[in-house]
Amino acid sequence: MTQIRNLLRDLPPPAPEEDFESLLQRPGVKLERIVSHGQATPAGEWYDQEQDEWVMLLAGAARLLIEGEGERPLAPGDALLLPAHCRHRVTWTDPDRPTIWLALHLAAGDETD
Amino acid sequence: MTQIRNLLRDLPPPAPEEDFESLLQRPGVKLERIVSHGQATPAGEWYDQEQDEWVMLLAGAARLLIEGEGERPLAPGDALLLPAHCRHRVTWTDPDRPTIWLALHLAAGDETD
Numbered sequence: 473m474t475q476i477r478n479l480l481r482d483l484p485p486p487a488p489e490e491d492f493e494s495l496l497q498r499p500g501v502k503l504e505r506i507v508s509h510g511q512a513t514p515a516g517e518w519y520d521q522e523q524d525e526w527v528m529l530l531a532g533a534a535r536l537l538i539e540g541e542g543e544r545p546l547a548p549g550d551a552l553l554l555p556a557h558c559r560h561r562v563t564w565t566d567p568d569r570p571t572i573w574l575a576l577h578l579a580a581g582d583e584t585d
Numbered sequence: 586m587t588q589i590r591n592l593l594r595d596l597p598p599p600a601p602e603e604d605f606e607s608l609l610q611r612p613g614v615k616l617e618r619i620v621s622h623g624q625a626t627p628a629g630e631w632y633d634q635e636q637d638e639w640v641m642l643l644a645g646a647a648r649l650l651i652e653g654e655g656e657r658p659l660a661p662g663d664a665l666l667l668p669a670h671c672r673h674r675v676t677w678t679d680p681d682r683p684t685i686w687l688a689l690h691l692a693a694g695d696e697t698d
Contacts, residue, residue: 473654474665474666476663476664476665477663477665478660478663478664479662479663479664480662495664496639496689498691500613500614501614501691503639526609528592530643530662538587541586544587546589547591549643550589550590550592551592551608552587552588574641574687576609576689
């Protein structure tokens with residue numbers, strides 16, 4: 473029987489760290505669900521990734537800062553592509569409810585990497 | 586400026602055909618949004634795809650039939666993997682509101698296909 477999984481339910485309880493769960497992994501492709509409960513990127517730190525990342529907010533609320541751009545609010549349904557080495561930080565997630573992200577990591581440029 | 590797009594808003598109006606929009610395309614990887622307004626797979630037809638497909642319902646309501654399995658309701662947040670050649674049909678989508686799908690198509694098996 474094909475397994476149907478609801479990504480908005482059965483969430484992990486609030487914890488000091490965000491929850492990362494791999495949903496699918498193939499060479500050069502990784503799909504994951506991330507659940508935040510108020511976490512943000514530590515002050516002064518940036519994500520600077522080797523891979524392109526397509527990300528979508530499924531639930532909750534967040535604020536994202538991309539280097540050289542202003543801080544942007546993210547609401548459910550908001551999606552964007554963060555190219556490899558596009559430095560970014562999550563400056564806020566809602567502390568009062570879970571924020572659920574869908575993140576698709578893609579080998580940058582060449583799929584045979 | 587990085588473009589943030591809300592996939593739940595600015596939907597196409599109801600039309601005879603479903604709306605397919607490519608969000609991202611790489612060798613062996615295609616991410617798309619599909620908007621249904623009551624459409625279903627025509628009677629007697631099946632999807633039988635060369636690629637694996639991971640699909641998630643973002644909004645609305647649908648029913649899915651996988652060959653050899655019973656019909657299953659899909660609600661927002663429901664996600665599943667349809668392996669290549671897993672024959673399936675969408676038997677119903679809600680005629681009274683948009684049903685929004687996120688579909689990730691992946692080259693089956695070998696990423697260098």
